[in-house]
Amino acid sequence: MRTRIKCCGITREEDADLAADLGADAIGFVFTRRSKRFIEPEAAARIRATVPPFVSVVALVMDDEPDWIAHVVDTVRPDMLQFHGNERDDDCAAFGLRYLKAIAMGEGASALARLRDYPRAAGLLLDGHGLGEMGGSGHRFDWSLMPADLDQPLLLAGGLTADNVAQAIEVARPWAVDVSSGIETSPGIKDGAKMERFISAVRRASP
Numbered sequence: 398m399r400t401r402i403k404c405c406g407i408t409r410e411e412d413a414d415l416a417a418d419l420g421a422d423a424i425g426f427v428f429t430r431r432s433k434r435f436i437e438p439e440a441a442a443r444i445r446a447t448v449p450p451f452v453s454v455v456a457l458v459m460d461d462e463p464d465w466i467a468h469v470v471d472t473v474r475p476d477m478l479q480f481h482g483n484e485r486d487d488d489c490a491a492f493g494l495r496y497l498k499a500i501a502m503g504e505g506a507s508a509l510a511r512l513r514d515y516p517r518a519a520g521l522l523l524d525g526h527g528l529g530e531m532g533g534s535g536h537r538f539d540w541s542l543m544p545a546d547l548d549q550p551l552l553l554a555g556g557l558t559a560d561n562v563a564q565a566i567e568v569a570r571p572w573a574v575d576v577s578s579g580i581e582t583s584p585g586i587k588d589g590a591k592m593e594r595f596i597s598a599v600r601r602a603s604p
């Protein structure tokens with residue numbers, strides 16, 4: 398299986414272009430205002446218009462108002478939503494789009510109980526941050542906790558870099574890896590060389 402790659406926290410067109418050129422399968426925009434990687438929906442829509450076919454666009458939110466999420470959906474036309482807060486399955490499924498649900502793994506194995514709460518999720522993203530904290534933290538978790546017996550695809554996130562992603566794939570066997578701070582110079586500003594090293598490392602580990 399070829400491990401899919403999502404580059405998250407995109408705020409600049411050149412970073413979206415490079416991610417697509419290097420073979421990323423998806424890019425993510427963060428629409429939670431308190432994030433350092435927040436992008437206005439109108440600016441994201443301009444970048445979205447340049448994203449080539451077969452590269453998915455994911456809109457991230459975290460306990461945001463439904464009206465705001467609806468505005469993001471109308472303006473950006475993302476392929477999927479990604480929820481990072483205390484949203485329930487009904488909340489996540491209410492926008493007529495497929496969705497990913499992030500599970501905060503900061504508390505360890507006890508977080509795994511929440512995986513069963515999202516039967517309509519297209520995928521579950523296990524992320525290293527703590528419960529109630531924002532993603533993009535650069536915190537990793539114990540990859541051996543990644544379950545092997547779920548029907549939904551599992552995405553691995555949190556503290557991944559070019560130097561550790563091969564081992565992460567070997568241990569966790571995720572459907573996809575998701576990276577943000579590990580390919581940045583500062584929040585929202587991607588580093589082309591780091592992005593290239595990261596994507597090359599994934600491809601070597603999972604051709």
Ligand SMILES: O=C(O)c1ccccc1NCC(=O)[C@H](O)[C@H](O)COP(=O)(O)O
Pocket residue numbers: 405406427429432433434435457458459481522524525531532533534535536554555556557575576577578579
């Ligand atoms: O990136 C943010 O600032 C953010 C804010 C609120 C919710 C989610 C957010 N980001 C999620 C991601 O970028 C990734 O899914 C993931 O957390 C990977 O982050 P990193 O550990 O930096 O690679």
